[in-house]
Amino acid sequence: MKFDLRLPIGLLFSFYGLLLVIFGACSDPKNYDRSLHINVNLWWGIVLLVFGLGMLVLALRGRARKP
Amino acid sequence: MHIELGVLDYLILLTYFVFVIGIGWVLKRQMKGSTDFFLSGRSIPAWVTGLAFISANLGAQEVIGMAASGAQYGIMTSHFYWVGAIPAMVFLAVFMMPFYYGSKARSVPEYLKMRFDEKTRGLNAISFAVMTVFSSGISMYALARLLEILLNWNFHFSIVVSAVVVLVYIFLGGLTSAIYNEVLQFFMIVFGFAPLVFLALKDIGGWSALKEKLIPVAAGQGYAAGTWTQSWVHMNNVKDNPMGVEWMGMVMGLGFVLSFGYWCTDFLVVQRAMAANSMSAARRTPLIAAIPKMLFPALVILPGMIAIAMDYSSGMQFLPMKDGAPDYNMTIPVLLAKYLPTGLLGIGFTALMASFMSGMAGNVTAFNTVWTYDIYQSYIAPNKSDNHYLWMGRWATVFGILISIGCAYLAANFNNIMDMLQLVFGFVNAPLFATFLLGMFWKRATGHGAFFGLLGGMIGAAVFHGLAIPGSATPGIKGGWIAPHFHFNNSMGQNFYMAIVAWTTCFLLTIAISLATKSNKTEEELKGLVYSLTPKIKSGDEPWFKQPAILGIVILAATVALNIIFW
Numbered sequence A: 001m002k003f004d005l006r007l008p009i010g011l012l013f014s015f016y017g018l019l020l021v022i023f024g025a026c027s028d029p030k031n032y033d034r035s036l037h038i039n040v041n042l043w044w045g046i047v048l049l050v051f052g053l054g055m056l057v058l059a060l061r062g063r064a065r066k067p
Numbered sequence B: 001m002h003i004e005l006g007v008l009d010y011l012i013l014l015t016y017f018v019f020v021i022g023i024g025w026v027l028k029r030q031m032k033g034s035t036d037f038f039l040s041g042r043s044i045p046a047w048v049t050g051l052a053f054i055s056a057n058l059g060a061q062e063v064i065g066m067a068a069s070g071a072q073y074g075i076m077t078s079h080f081y082w083v084g085a086i087p088a089m090v091f092l093a094v095f096m097m098p099f100y101y102g103s104k105a106r107s108v109p110e111y112l113k114m115r116f117d118e119k120t121r122g123l124n125a126i127s128f129a130v131m132t133v134f135s136s137g138i139s140m141y142a143l144a145r146l147l148e149i150l151l152n153w154n155f156h157f158s159i160v161v162s163a164v165v166v167l168v169y170i171f172l173g174g175l176t177s178a179i180y181n182e183v184l185q186f187f188m189i190v191f192g193f194a195p196l197v198f199l200a201l202k203d204i205g206g207w208s209a210l211k212e213k214l215i216p217v218a219a220g221q222g223y224a225a226g227t228w229t230q231s232w233v234h235m236n237n238v239k240d241n242p243m244g245v246e247w248m249g250m251v252m253g254l255g256f257v258l259s260f261g262y263w264c265t266d267f268l269v270v271q272r273a274m275a276a277n278s279m280s281a282a283r284r285t286p287l288i289a290a291i292p293k294m295l296f297p298a299l300v301i302l303p304g305m306i307a308i309a310m311d312y313s314s315g316m317q318f319l320p321m322k323d324g325a326p327d328y329n330m331t332i333p334v335l336l337a338k339y340l341p342t343g344l345l346g347i348g349f350t351a352l353m354a355s356f357m358s359g360m361a362g363n364v365t366a367f368n369t370v371w372t373y374d375i376y377q378s379y380i381a382p383n384k385s386d387n388h389y390l391w392m393g394r395w396a397t398v399f400g401i402l403i404s405i406g407c408a409y410l411a412a413n414f415n416n417i418m419d420m421l422q423l424v425f426g427f428v429n430a431p432l433f434a435t436f437l438l439g440m441f442w443k444r445a446t447g448h449g450a451f452f453g454l455l456g457g458m459i460g461a462a463v464f465h466g467l468a469i470p471g472s473a474t475p476g477i478k479g480g481w482i483a484p485h486f487h488f489n490n491s492m493g494q495n496f497y498m499a500i501v502a503w504t505t506c507f508l509l510t511i512a513i514s515l516a517t518k519s520n521k522t523e524e525e526l527k528g529l530v531y532s533l534t535p536k537i538k539s540g541d542e543p544w545f546k547q548p549a550i551l552g553i554v555i556l557a558a559t560v561a562l563n564i565i566f567w
Helices: A006-026 A029-033 A040-065 B007-028 B034-042 B046-057 B060-082 B086-102 B108-115 B118-151 B155-204 B206-220 B247-265 B267-274 B279-313 B328-339 B344-380 B386-413 B415-429 B432-441 B447-467 B491-516 B548-565
Strands: B468-470 B486-488
Touching: A006 A040, A006 B007, A006 B155, A006 B344, A029 A040, A040 B155, A040 B344, B007 B155, B007 B344, B034 B155, B034 B267, B034 B344, B034 B386, B046 B155, B046 B267, B046 B279, B046 B344, B060 B118, B060 B206, B060 B247, B060 B279, B060 B328, B060 B344, B060 B548, B086 B108, B086 B247, B086 B267, B086 B279, B086 B432, B086 B548, B108 B118, B108 B267, B108 B344, B108 B432, B118 B155, B118 B328, B118 B344, B118 B386, B118 B415, B118 B447, B155 B206, B155 B267, B155 B279, B155 B328, B155 B344, B155 B386, B206 B279, B247 B267, B247 B415, B247 B432, B247 B491, B267 B279, B267 B344, B279 B328, B279 B548, B328 B344, B344 B386, B386 B415, B415 B447, B415 B491, B432 B447, B432 B491, B447 B468, B447 B491, B468 B491, B486 B491
Parallel strands: B468 B486
Antiparallel strands: none
């Protein structure tokens, strides 16, 4: 394999997740009138963050296995 | 129709572009020879090629178009997945991949050359190359139009930006770059659209409320109550459903001819599997792809169904109107704008843009390979160094994209030319699967048989098109230009039957001509290319979930179950 694709996927989605979580936590609840009063940025941000970190963990474990 | 993107959304979009180009940049150092550039050095693990396989197909026409069909035809659109995709993907994996991958052919046309002869390869390579640059141009045009409508971006600016991004990352990293970015785009689509579907479905009151609200949609257009939520019940007669297709045309036309023709012979998707790191991984590629493909209707068709239900219950206020009918193509953008707040909107919008670009990239990588190996190396400059072909591949990417830009402008100015071209592509593609089926499973099929069978199938398609006409259309581009003889409810039904005619013509002609001509290849030469002359693959020591046949059966069983649940 060229380089582990899980690395950029992990980085990108961790970054997106973090961005959405921070923005979701700080933003005005009025923003979420359109999303049925659910703070989707916060909640979906957490999902993205977990996914992204999971990918990073897998990538790092994969790297550790190969010398 | 307008979408307001915030600073955060632009930041998300920009980050995506940085990553996409960054991946190409990192891969650049690993592009040492033409095999690295065109085939990723046959080194990619199955989960990556599998997701890229499905993502290459999940272009924007797919996302926007399937949502539009979901609104226009309801759940019957799922036939494009559960009938028109999964069975063919399983067939490709279990039966055809051993020959594609095992023959070490570098492209689908090259397989035809090894199995049949030069002229069959030439016919396929040239028509395929032309088709890919035009498809890529159409993607580019559609993206630029959408950005113009939604964000008031300048049309020329959008064309240049999308062309430059795609050009840079393929020029640098070749097929690997395209594949990696397709996987990235796969996750963007899933993560961008899942919350959208969740919110829309919650808003309308869940699945049972949606079913309820789709009854007036069906009734309003003169169909039985469950037409939008039952996929098979209303298929006995063409007049019973908005698609204007009955089950025979659906199963044979879409499910057999068109679906197998696309999934099993189109180099755009097959190339992804050819890049896999082993025979086993190559065979698992379409199977891994089949799993998300099976579930995509929830992501792309369901939003269309929700949107049309809302449109009717709001007195046609939900979707914008175009020429007196709802503009179904605006389904996804309307939902994005309605439900996603700034932040998540950036993710959803980036996913949409990414899908346009990966559609272009998929076509461009297929084009540069076929151009370099099957046209340039075969007819223009044979026996050059490998470095020379790598150089050619890079520059083929550049002029492929330049021609695509030309096509995008052509599409912008002369709509008819594009319709005409797509029609011709239809003729060219329809018979292809017959040639491959006979080539792989009948050792007696000859080069002359394949070539003239293929040509005959294309002509058959054109003649049928000239004799058939949909609805109340006037003879011309829609059909009937010879004499309108067969009447169809609409062009979809007509297309399905055109495919059946083309396939049958090609199948019978190839057999007849093959029997009348001498074999042009010895049995030794056909080893690894034809079923009966190839040693069977033993897959004894792999766990069951890695064995293509078992995996294929599980996937088919799940597909049958889905058809029954939504019968």
